[in-house]
Amino acid sequence: MSEHKYQYTENPFAVTRREFITITGVITAFLALPAIWIKSVASSNNAYIQARTQGLYVDDVKSTIRVSHANIAVNRYYKEFGGEPLGHLSHKLLHTHYINRTKGLG
């Protein structure tokens, strides 16, 4: 029996080992890009919420009066018409009651 000797020659490849690693790296980077894009979309999904929230805080800072009890209009309302907070007229006009809706209405 003749002895079969395993013979293997590497396919002649047009790039060197260093070039191969570089190309693989670039391909991997391109493959990863969509994942990064999806991640950035996912994490910016409350950007519009943050922007609107900030808008109202800016409005607060811009206001010359920043506490409710110093609002001129509120004070005039109570003086000329409403009386005082929790007063008789306030209870009639500015307060309400609630309904148990578990008992079957309508």
Added chain:
Amino acid sequence: MNAVAKTYQKGEIPGLIAIRASACKGCDACQRYCPTGAITGSFGATHGIDVDLCLSCGQCLISCPFDAVYETDDAVDQVIANLRDKSVSVVGIIAPAVRVAIGEEFGMKTGSLVTGKLYGSMKKAGFEILDNNFAADLTIMEEGSELISRARHAVFGEKSAHGEPIGPLPQLTSCCPAWVRYVETQCPALIPHLSSAKSPQQMAGTVAKTYGTKVWNKPASQIFTVGIMPCTAKKFEASRPEFTSAYEFNKKQNRETGPAYPDVDVVLTTRDLARLFKKMKIDLAKEADYSPDILFAEYSGAGTIFGNTGGVMEAAVRTAYAVLTGEELANVEFKPVRGLKGVKSASVTLKDAKYGKDVTINLAVVHDMARNIKPIVDDVLAGKSPYHFIEVMNCPAGCINGGGQPIDKSGSSWVEAIRPLFAWK
């Protein structure tokens, strides 16, 4: 609509939010945002809404990737008709959150603060302006005084000045109509805890048709009040039959002989108002800034932050501090209640000048009810809640992300759904 709605009073809008069967793909995105599990139908099948469970909050509407969810109530044409009738004063009650969102409908940058342009556009359309921030300040006066009265009753045994019963602690805010309906349909045992103060919208409507008759020199029957809200549930709220206080009051004063009218006649969402402007050929983005010279447009910074989660609490703290201690806060910004954490809590110790003693108030702020409300409610029901005052807003981040706001597709829950798949998020 389902067979018979059992959780609505006569006159209320049942089934404000509905799903267009032809557009629904059965993707289940809406179900993730529903605070009460009112959306029925399995994955892949057309979904429906159980009107008795529905709070009308509209979170499903702004989260639907296929625009399959819609509102059954549309008052835009009715408002335009009233604007054209010169005998009627149409009063626009503008909520805080509208001014940081409506610009988006006219191509402006997300979150642009457009108060001046909004006032200008409203004047051009023929509205009288009542800034709801003014009513928010009024709410703080009433709700803050109520908190102080409940706290003094609990700590010092103080009685109420007019002999009405004083509610228990924790006091729960009552500005959010979806939250109020949640309490009424899911846990009515908490009703005594809800602040009896009306929401700013309802206060505004009542004030417009009572005190406002002097300001505009018009009888209440010729004042048409329009809530302009970031919210769909406000439409439901305005339709509640008990909200006719202005009519009752005017009748007692013998100033009313005609038919009854509601405090708030109709409600437009932010999207509705943008549609109205476009129908009337008004481009908000091109409008010049305008500041109306009217009492009802005066508002404080505390009133405007009502649209953010934690805003009602922060505004209440600013005023309660001054009322209790008799001194003004040096720095009014109260940071612990800001931000997007599901449940925020803080403790404030104040010296009650009337009794000369220190009082500690534990506060909590809850938003995004679908995810965060259950444990808070269970604690209060079991009587072991550590808090004295709890602010609740149904929508994630508060009214600025309400169901009536311009729809921002980046908030679509499909994106939200894939987030947990990224381990490094």
